[in-house]
Amino acid sequence: MTILVTGGAGFIGSNFVLDWLAANDEPVVTLDALTYAGNLANLTSLTGDSRHQFVRGSIGDSALVGRLLRGHDVRAVINFAAESHVDRSISGPAPFFETNVMGTLHLLEAVKAYVTGLEETKRRDFRFLHVSTDEVYGTLARDEAPFAETNPYKPNSPYAASKASSDHLVRAYRETYGLATIVTNCSNNYGPLQFPEKLIPLIVHNALNGKALPLYGDGLQVRDWLYVGDHCSALRRVLEAGKPGETYNIGGDNQKTNIEVVRTICALLDARRPRPDGASYAAQITHVTDRPGHDRRYAIDPTKLAGELGWRPAVVFEEGLAKTVDWYLGNEAWVTDVTSGAYREWVARQYG
Ligand code: NAD
Ligand code: DAU
Numbered sequence: 090m091t092i093l094v095t096g097g098a099g100f101i102g103s104n105f106v107l108d109w110l111a112a113n114d115e116p117v118v119t120l121d122a123l124t125y126a127g128n129l130a131n132l133t134s135l136t137g138d139s140r141h142q143f144v145r146g147s148i149g150d151s152a153l154v155g156r157l158l159r160g161h162d163v164r165a166v167i168n169f170a171a172e173s174h175v176d177r178s179i180s181g182p183a184p185f186f187e188t189n190v191m192g193t194l195h196l197l198e199a200v201k202a203y204v205t206g207l208e209e210t211k212r213r214d215f216r217f218l219h220v221s222t223d224e225v226y227g228t229l230a231r232d233e234a235p236f237a238e239t240n241p242y243k244p245n246s247p248y249a250a251s252k253a254s255s256d257h258l259v260r261a262y263r264e265t266y267g268l269a270t271i272v273t274n275c276s277n278n279y280g281p282l283q284f285p286e287k288l289i290p291l292i293v294h295n296a297l298n299g300k301a302l303p304l305y306g307d308g309l310q311v312r313d314w315l316y317v318g319d320h321c322s323a324l325r326r327v328l329e330a331g332k333p334g335e336t337y338n339i340g341g342d343n344q345k346t347n348i349e350v351v352r353t354i355c356a357l358l359d360a361r362r363p364r365p366d367g368a369s370y371a372a373q374i375t376h377v378t379d380r381p382g383h384d385r386r387y388a389i390d391p392t393k394l395a396g397e398l399g400w401r402p403a404v405v406f407e408e409g410l411a412k413t414v415d416w417y418l419g420n421e422a423w424v425t426d427v428t429s430g431a432y433r434e435w436v437a438r439q440y441g
Contacts, residue, residue, distance in 0.1 A: 094117055102119070128284075130426065172189060236390060256272050288351075303377045348374075
């Protein structure tokens, strides 16, 4: 049988597909619309691998999804496809609702129709794993307990609202139609192949290009960073042993302020590729106007996933960040490729 990975040409999706095929031989069909964030080059190492097929298309295309599900005897769908950048959702929310809400709705419809036609054993074993975010829970005060699965949804950005809506849809398909859905809510990921609009790759890219390192507001916002490979291993475990109808929070128990993260990246770059003038890259740090509605702190309570499924992260932040910086230093052609054209227009609009 086969798994269908939607959004598998993006950052986490492509890491997931690569990790999956490195770990076992079950075939993967990757469906991706190849928006600005999707990059087929992420999957180049799979060229000619008969276990992998790439299809360009949208999760909103129910007919296409239906053909793929039936044609490949799919046993699970892992849905990564989304518009994912908070700042873009603030400057233009509509695509977030088209993809994250309506796209998910059409995907669920196609999956429901497919599962209805399956014979009983296959229907019982089928899974729909929806990859979501901790941002649906809103923001935490400094001393507040981390997000548990029981926290109420309080999304603050259009992105978070669109992901919250998609989570609710997935839940409704479980409750109403009995679809075997599971939702995961993960904290901030970092690692190879992340588009340099997100904090960590943006800072590496700007530092190396002599540009300002923009920190929103006071830079004391807190994120709970998880290495992308750990997110992938958590998702594999949830797919294997997670209970339909359940939600699992995924996190690295690794809270850092943005200023700490940026300073650590600067120190890593100072050691690996010192600036010609001998100064630290930290000299390029610039405080800029804060993100509207900026969530102050995210933190995940990973107790349920650890207790019920025995999953724990393997990569400590310092090691993961060093690996990530090394990956960007070793893959400058990839960065040049994805930072041409439309990327430059976005940066000009966002940072002036
Ligand atoms: P990304 O923006 O790097 O990738 C998204 C991918 O989805 C791209 O390849 C894009 O082409 C594709 N896509 C967009 N619209 C599509 C459509 N209509 N049909 C098919 N494909 C489409 O995002 P990411 O950071 O890899 O995030 C993946 C998922 O994980 C998202 O659902 C996101 O909400 C969630 N998530 C991300 C993080 C994080 O830190 N990056 C953390 C928790 C959860
Ligand atoms: O928590 C999970 C979420 O993490 C995912 O659902 C999102 O898809 C993903 O983009 C990420 O959202 P954030 O908004 O937390 O990530 P981002 O990398 O955009 O920003 C991280 C922090 O850094 C945040 O507090 C904003 C700040 N920041 C970001 C950028 C791009 C800056 O200070 N300067 C910047 O230029």
